[in-house]
Amino acid sequence: MTEIMKVIKGFIEEINEYIDIEIDTQLIDEGILDSLGIMVLINEIEDYYGIEILSKDIQSENFKNLVTIESLVKRYKG
Numbered sequence: 239m240t241e242i243m244k245v246i247k248g249f250i251e252e253i254n255e256y257i258d259i260e261i262d263t264q265l266i267d268e269g270i271l272d273s274l275g276i277m278v279l280i281n282e283i284e285d286y287y288g289i290e291i292l293s294k295d296i297q298s299e300n301f302k303n304l305v306t307i308e309s310l311v312k313r314y315k316g
Contacts, residue, residue, distance in 0.1 A: 239261060239304070240308060242308045242311055242312070243261065243304045243305075243307075243308050245286060246279075246283070246304055246307050246308065246311070247259050247304060249279055249282040249283065249286075250265065250270065250271065250275075250279060252282075253271070253275045253278050253279060254270050254271075254275065257270050259304065260304075261303065261304050261305060262303055262304075262305070263303055263304070264302060264303060265301060265302060265303055265304075266298050266301060266302060267302075271301060276296070276298075276301050279301070279307075280296065283307075283311060287311060287314070287315060289311070289314040289315060290314075291310070291314060295310060
């Protein structure tokens with residue numbers, strides 16, 4: 239698991255502390271992240287990495303699992 243994934247996993251575990259997340263855990267499909275959880279996660283990611291995620295990228299496909307979220311963060315970090 240990459241460092242970015244570990245950070246994201248930590249944020250998700252703060253949102254929903256009674257879950258166990260793996261790299262391929264389907265966060266939305268398994269009910270771990272809902273729309274409010276995604277917004278909280280985005281806020282945490284933006285604050286931590288000093289980035290601003292555009293509304294066009296706030297789509298469920300970017301928040302399926304740790305891999306897709308990491309990809310989103312990497313795009314914004316450059």
